[in-house]
Amino acid sequence: MAVPPGLTGPPDPGADWEEIFTTHFAEIHRYLARRLSADLADDLAAEVFLAAYRRGHDASRGAVRPYLYGIATHLVARHHRGELRRWKALGRAAERQEHSHEDATIERVAAGELTGRLAGALAALNRRDRDVVLLSALGGLSHAEVAAALGIPAGTVASRLNRARKQLRAALGDVNPLEVNHG
Numbered sequence: 001m002a003v004p005p006g007l008t009g010p011p012d013p014g015a016d017w018e019e020i021f022t023t024h025f026a027e028i029h030r031y032l033a034r035r036l037s038a039d040l041a042d043d044l045a046a047e048v049f050l051a052a053y054r055r056g057h058d059a060s061r062g063a064v065r066p067y068l069y070g071i072a073t074h075l076v077a078r079h080h081r082g083e084l085r086r087w088k089a090l091g092r093a094a095e096r097q098e099h100s101h102e103d104a105t106i107e108r109v110a111a112g113e114l115t116g117r118l119a120g121a122l123a124a125l126n127r128r129d130r131d132v133v134l135l136s137a138l139g140g141l142s143h144a145e146v147a148a149a150l151g152i153p154a155g156t157v158a159s160r161l162n163r164a165r166k167q168l169r170a171a172l173g174d175v176n177p178l179e180v181n182h183g
Contacts, residue, residue, distance in 0.1 A: 066148035091120020
């Protein structure tokens with residue numbers, strides 16, 4: 001793989017960065033697009049791999065996939081305020097009696113399959129719990145992979161996920177979020 005301008009070479013010359021990029025880019029991009037937007041995902045996915053390339057990946061720290069998700073989650077955190085405003089706006093939009101065409105379009109584009117009620121409930125979670133829920137739900141990561149991505153113990157992942165599920169169920173009136181009408 002050619003070295004990007006301004007870099008002298010990968011910190012981990014043994015890593016096959018072309019293979020890592022080819023194998024994981026689409027998955028990381030999808031995760032970022034579902035967390036933020038397709039436009040931001042284009043830029044942030046590239047940032048994820050550039051950061052991973054610059055930092056290198058020490059195989060003794062575990063698999064590269066959770067490492068990449070960890071970087072992606074940290075980049076999402078930098079955009080957290082905007083993300084939080086969007087979730088809250090979607091929640092408010094769902095509470096309105098009359099929806100304008102613009103509101104409906106914004107909801108479809110920004111929320112995808114999430115309903116306004118679920119978006120509002122997600123916005124009410126603290127950032128750490130929301131990250132665990134979204135890495136599990138949108139990234140499809142196991143507890144161990146979420147733990148590796150966030151640099152926390154697996155037990156912490158389980159407790160955060162359990163707490164978040166209880167809060168989401170309560171906010172949705174004891175409705176399973178997977179059974180909420182999507183449309």
